[in-house]
Amino acid sequence: MSSARAETKLPIQEGVPLKPYTTFKIGGPARYFAEISTPEELRAASTFARKHGTAIFVLGGGSNIVVSDRGFDGLVLHPARRGLDGGTRDGEKVLLRAEAAETWDDVVGFAVERGWWGIENLSHIPGQAGAALVQNIGAYGQQLSDVFEAAEVADFATGVVRTLVAADCRLAYRSSVFNTSGRGRYFIFNLALHLSERERPSIEYKDLSAWFAERGVTPTQREIRAAVIQIRDRKFPFPREERGGNAGSFFKNLTLTAAEYEKLEGRFRSEFGESALGRLREIRKQGVSPASARIPTAFLIEVCGLKGRRVGGAQVNERQPLVLLNQGGATADDVMSLAREVRRTLYTRLGVTVSLEPEPVGFCDAELRAHLSLE
Numbered sequence: 094m095s096s097a098r099a100e101t102k103l104p105i106q107e108g109v110p111l112k113p114y115t116t117f118k119i120g121g122p123a124r125y126f127a128e129i130s131t132p133e134e135l136r137a138a139s140t141f142a143r144k145h146g147t148a149i150f151v152l153g154g155g156s157n158i159v160v161s162d163r164g165f166d167g168l169v170l171h172p173a174r175r176g177l178d179g180g181t182r183d184g185e186k187v188l189l190r191a192e193a194a195e196t197w198d199d200v201v202g203f204a205v206e207r208g209w210w211g212i213e214n215l216s217h218i219p220g221q222a223g224a225a226l227v228q229n230i231g232a233y234g235q236q237l238s239d240v241f242e243a244a245e246v247a248d249f250a251t252g253v254v255r256t257l258v259a260a261d262c263r264l265a266y267r268s269s270v271f272n273t274s275g276r277g278r279y280f281i282f283n284l285a286l287h288l289s290e291r292e293r294p295s296i297e298y299k300d301l302s303a304w305f306a307e308r309g310v311t312p313t314q315r316e317i318r319a320a321v322i323q324i325r326d327r328k329f330p331f332p333r334e335e336r337g338g339n340a341g342s343f344f345k346n347l348t349l350t351a352a353e354y355e356k357l358e359g360r361f362r363s364e365f366g367e368s369a370l371g372r373l374r375e376i377r378k379q380g381v382s383p384a385s386a387r388i389p390t391a392f393l394i395e396v397c398g399l400k401g402r403r404v405g406g407a408q409v410n411e412r413q414p415l416v417l418l419n420q421g422g423a424t425a426d427d428v429m430s431l432a433r434e435v436r437r438t439l440y441t442r443l444g445v446t447v448s449l450e451p452e453p454v455g456f457c458d459a460e461l462r463a464h465l466s467l468e
């Protein structure tokens with residue numbers, strides 16, 4: 094790794110290994126790397142990238158990406174500005190502003206300490222606050238879009254900072270303008286959330302309601318946060334250096350129309366018999382909308398017998414098969430090959446196409462086509 098002060102005033106390092114910046118602990122180096130705190134630094138970085146003809150990638154906490162074994166042949170920008178500013182009141186509504194590099198779970202802790210409701214179920218999701226907006230993080234019955242107010246972002250093309258409100262961000266299940274039509278276009282500097290001083294526990298989600306039903310208490314906000322952390326830690330291995338890593342859910346869950354769901358039932362009957370079909374129907378009953386079925390991909394991976402499946406150092410987690418683990422020494426190629434096997438099996442046996450949740454970074458088009466092909 095070397096360090097060069099670019100023509101701009103922005104210190105830009107070269108050949109920086111990205112593996113330590115990711116929760117998967119996988120991936121090669123960034124050709125260029127810079128930390129960004131201010132709009133001026135961002136403009137300097139954009140100018141540098143244009144001059145050198147390189148692509149830009151914004152790297153937050155690295156918990157929702159798979160970096161290729163060759164690394165990223167461009168400029169990686171790492172948000173560096175932290176800070177939380179809360180307390181603007183509007184009736185019972187409280188506005189909390191978080192700078193992009195703030196650890197998301199610290200944002201949740203800050204809100205819970207003050208009795209501000211709305212994000213306690215999103216406890217212990219890794220990553221930075223800025224990135225929480227990119228995939229509209231969600232868990233245990235809450236998602237960021239429930240409380241999102243506005244974000245200050247800069248467009249790389251112009252360097253101009255502007256405020257985007259919820260309608261501009263087009264937040265949906267694990268998606269937003271930032272990972273769809275506007276992918277690679279913006280740098281998020283901060284976000285503002287509207288939380289509530291009025292108690293509003295949201296514990297209908299299956300695991301949470303069972304947790305509190307067993308204990309027979311109406312939970313406080315702190316108890317909800319503590320319960321979410323304990324439930325998560327039991328089934329979702331938090332990535333740690335000594336036992337490799339992961340990027341959380343590797344596959345998105347499925348939302349099927351009534352007709353698609355009918356087809357899936359047919360496949361279940363012919364592939365796995367009546368008992369598996371009964372389990373599928375039970376899951377279907379738990380869905381909220383009669384018009385569409387939300388089917389957990391983990392269940393499909395399990396019935397296809399893929400739990401524990403391994404390619405090189407990558408493995409489908411036995412306890413939560415939505416997660417692919419780096420069992421030590423896994424390469425990005427191992428992970429993507431394993432993901433391909435899972436997706437192809439679900440496609441050929443069940444006729445469903447599941448999408449990846451983490452973003453592949455630094456792969457060329459041909460590699461991506463090969464990894465994502467279902468043929």
Ligand SMILES: Cc1cc2nc3c(=O)[nH]c(=O)nc-3n(C[C@H](O)[C@H](O)[C@H](O)COP(=O)(O)OP(=O)(O)OC[C@H]3O[C@@H](n4cnc5c(N)ncnc54)[C@H](O)[C@@H]3O)c2cc1C
Pocket residue numbers: 116150151152153154155156157158172193218219220221222223224225226227228229230231232271272279280281282329330331332339340341342452
């Ligand atoms: C153990 C584990 C559990 C998880 N559980 C959940 C869960 O329950 N629910 C859930 O929704 N997700 C979950 N995730 C996924 C992940 O934590 C979230 O997607 C998180 O928001 C990613 O944040 P990050 O800072 O690590 O982003 P990164 O992985 O660094 O980046 C993700 C994307 O955001 C972009 N980005 C990052 N910062 C900025 C910025 N400031 N401006 C513009 N673009 C930016 C990147 O370019 C990239 O496209 C889990 C991950 C792990 C490892």
